[in-house]
Amino acid sequence: MVLVLLPPSETKATGGTGGPLDLGALSFPELNPARAKLADALVELADDVPASVAALGITPRQTDEVARNAELWTSPTMPGLRRYTGVLYDALDVKSFTKATLAKAEKRLAVASALFGVVAATDPIPAYRLSGGNALPSLGTVRSVWKPVLEPVLQGIDGLVVDLRSGPYSALAKLRPDAVTVRVVTEDAKGNRTTVSHFNKAYKGRLAAELVKSRSEPSTVEQLMRVLSKAGLDVERTGDHSIELLTGDGPH
Template sequence: MLVLLPPSEGKTAPVAGDAVDLAALTSPELTEHRERVLDALAEVSARPDALDVLHVGASLAEEVRRGATVREQRAAPAAHVYTGVLYAAAGLASAHDDATSAGTNGAAADVAERLRTRLDDVRVVSALWGVVTPSDLIPAYRLSMGVDLPGVGPLARSWREPLAKALDARAEGDVVVDCRSATYAAAWKPPTSAAHVPVTVLREHAGKRTVVSHHAKHTRGVLVGHLLRREGEPPTTPEDLLDAARELVGTTVDRRRIVAAELVPGRRAGTATLELVVVDAP
């Protein structure tokens, strides 16, 4: 199982810790491109037109200014830095803490070991880092994959070759559970040797099903949290993933109840989409 997440737009700046150590991050083969993007972000963040270049509003000016010194900012586990809806629903921060704080004996240790293994199966696709795991130590930053970054170019396009080198071999022969938005999906396409399964969320009302957006993040997060914590072997095929997702049927999340989980054939031969169907709960 390889789980792909988008970064959260909102990030919590660490109040303690050392600066980021690029050599210690997952996928060290990305270091050269990370250096390039970091340098470009620092330069742009200090410019008077930084807000326009980075496509953010005036309310985020302080976050943008921090980008000029992002290499010196304090770093913490990505599970604590990313704090959006999906991450809260997945309980990624608590999963990381449980994985690192348990002793070496007993049931708690077994749970911690399972969480450590499963967290290693998660990759956050990032405009700044390429990919990180929830345990990688990173600072807060402001940079979207949709930005055309001076000195680098369109970020999604710039990351395609480096990410292919970092992720293709990891994904080969495995199921890729894709919870990314379209902007981040553009940075890496799983190879045909992997079973690529994007996750979509539909709302059922009056007999009709429609795609939802904000609540989709929450429901995807619930799925990710379940995949991290459930007992047994992680999914390795789309059918395994469907079985795991169906364990959530009947669960109420954010005032919506999951009523179905289905695999729908994708546009490309051999691909499928996992559809989670929710209804408004009383």
């Protein structure tokens, strides 16, 4: 079994056709006490718009994000993979998945979340605003809430874990030492490699999509490399549990 752990996005799709948030409907039920604590704190904080703006690190023009938090327990939900938007999720292109691919995505993809810890592909969640680096007046840092409870859950996941999380979400919980990390890089004419920022999310989205679509179920780094290479991605192993994904002029 392979599980790709994606970063979330600040932007979220609006609306949804699912009922209100039900923690009992989410995967990883061990996380529900922390989820409830954070959700309640966000709803309470939303009563004070200036305090919310400051705590969430947003601008006064983004008060609609505060309104979303105020309605966390009552607003409609949609599956996690459809809730998150932006460059990575555009490249993942869930809308193009067949029923068979969606079934694989349910097993092979999960999303790191400041509010929910980790979200399975089909977990029904509302729109919200909370980032991994935030701190809430009543609880302290998001990291302090999650690290004690999220780390054992993530380290207990069976199979090959491919870690695509960004820094603030990696800080919420360490994975097992054998989790595979991916660095997106570009190479200049002299062979020097530098971390890519512009295409980083797009390439990670494409990598995740290829792992979902693959008929193979990689369980080792060697098998993972074969699947990605066969899909046309330029990958190189740089350590026992680390690979680099080389970009061209941009995603293709």
